Amino acid sequence: MNSPRTPTLLLALAMASALNAASVLRPGDIVTEITNLVDRATGQVVSPEQLQGKVLFLDFFAHWCPVCRAAAPQIQQGIGDRYSQQDGNAEGLPVLHIGVNLQADNNDANRNATTTFAQIYRIPLVVQDSSRRFQGLFGPTSGQPTFAIINGVTNSPSHRLWELIYARFSYQDSTATRPIEAFQTAIDSVQAPPPQLEAFRIRPDGHWEFSITGPGRAPVLLEWSEDLGGWQSTGMNFPTAEPAPYHLPAPTTTPGGYLRLRRLR
Numbered sequence: 001m002n003s004p005r006t007p008t009l010l011l012a013l014a015m016a017s018a019l020n021a022a023s024v025l026r027p028g029d030i031v032t033e034i035t036n037l038v039d040r041a042t043g044q045v046v047s048p049e050q051l052q053g054k055v056l057f058l059d060f061f062a063h064w065c066p067v068c069r070a071a072a073p074q075i076q077q078g079i080g081d082r083y084s085q086q087d088g089n090a091e092g093l094p095v096l097h098i099g100v101n102l103q104a105d106n107n108d109a110n111r112n113a114t115t116t117f118a119q120i121y122r123i124p125l126v127v128q129d130s131s132r133r134f135q136g137l138f139g140p141t142s143g144q145p146t147f148a149i150i151n152g153v154t155n156s157p158s159h160r161l162w163e164l165i166y167a168r169f170s171y172q173d174s175t176a177t178r179p180i181e182a183f184q185t186a187i188d189s190v191q192a193p194p195p196q197l198e199a200f201r202i203r204p205d206g207h208w209e210f211s212i213t214g215p216g217r218a219p220v221l222l223e224w225s226e227d228l229g230g231w232q233s234t235g236m237n238f239p240t241a242e243p244a245p246y247h248l249p250a251p252t253t254t255p256g257g258y259l260r261l262r263r264l265r
Contacts, residue, residue, distance in 0.1 A: 025137045029164050031150050033134060037127040040101055040114075046127060051152045052161075053215060055093055055190045057183065059123070060100040060135045060146040063113040068145045071171040071179075072121045078180035080122055083187070090188040092217035093153055099123035102144055104130035139169030147171070147179070149186045153215070158191035165189065192216025195261055199245070202257065208248045210259060220261040224250075228258055 025031060034056070037046040057079050061068040075097070083095035099118055105111040105128075118126045132141040138148045149166040151159035159165060166186035171179055195214035203209055212220070222236040236248065250257065 023136065024139060025164050025167065027164050027166060030160060031137065031148075031162050031164050033137060034150055034152075034162050037098070037100075037134075040105075040126040040128045046125070050125070051096070052154060053094065054096040054152045055089055055187050056150040056152050057095060057097050057187065058100055058138075058146075058148040058150065059097065060102055060129065060138075060144055060148075061117070062101070062103040062144050063110070063117040064103070065144050067171055069117075071145060072117070074180055075183075076121045079183060079187075080124075082184070088217075089190060091190070091192040091215075093190055093192050093215055095187055096125065096152075097123055099126040100129045100134065100146075101126055102129055102132060102135060138164075138167040143170065145171055147183065149183065151190050153190060153193065155193040156191050157193070158189060194263055195220055197259055197261060200259055202250065203247075206250050208250050208257075208259065209245050211245050212261065220263055223260050223262055225258045225260075231260065 034051065035045075035048060037051075038044065039046050059075060061072070063069075079095065080097050083089060088094050101114050101118075103110050103114055105114065114126070117123075129135055135141050135144075135146050139146050147166075147168045148164060151161065151163045151165055153159070154161050166182065168179060168182070192215045195212045195216065198211040198213050200208065200210040219237050222234045223231045224234055225231045234248075
């Protein structure tokens with residue numbers, strides 16, 4: 001015979017389930033908790049300077065998890081090695097692999113095993129989430145691994161600062177599902193802020209002198225105007241942001257003038 005409290009209990013469970021589902025972040029949401037990560041090595045909160053200006057690849061793992069151990073070599077090659085060797089994502093933005101440890105360092109065996117795991121797979125930063133509260137923002141806390149990709153680049157034209165770009169629970173690599181390729185697509189979708197002209201001046205010999213600063217390597221076109229009205233192309237493209245000063249002959253003999261950069265893609 002059913003207890004008269006059963007409907008109430010079922011309703012409570014349903015409400016709890018709905019509340020948990022509502023708390024899971026979706027792509028496009030802002031991950032405010034990213035600034036509260038605790039560095040496993042130091043026990044200190046990770047400084048914003050370590051995260052800003054980078055595309056963040058979060059890898060929630062436990063050293064004893066067979067799926068985590070199977071995925072780790074592919075992640076090392078497809079994320080760590082790939083973006084280190086090509087010096088950033090498709091636009092030259094640095095990519096930071098963050099290992100999020102779900103196993104508490106409650107004894108020497110677990111502590112040493114986690115450290116060994118991070119060393120073998122060359123995870124540059126490991127943070128602690130043994131309570132799984134942070135993991136719960138991106139999917140179930142009853143298993144692992146979980147993955148999240150977050151934009152840490154200020155003034156990116158494609159994503160807001162700390163915007164969740166991609167999240168995935170579990171890992172499978174087959175002909176039907178290739179998570180590494182999905183990870184790479186999400187990482188490469190983050191665009192660099194437009195480069196900026198700095199220290200522009202016209203030298204006495206009529207040459208322009210200026211620097212181009214900013215992250216990324218998307219090509220830009222240099223344009224000029226006499227009065228900030230009609231902009232004309234100089235025909236000069238710059239494939240990278242260069243802090244060293246450029247010295248170029250001005251395309252006009254009119255004193256003064258203005259320069260600007262326009263992205264080509």
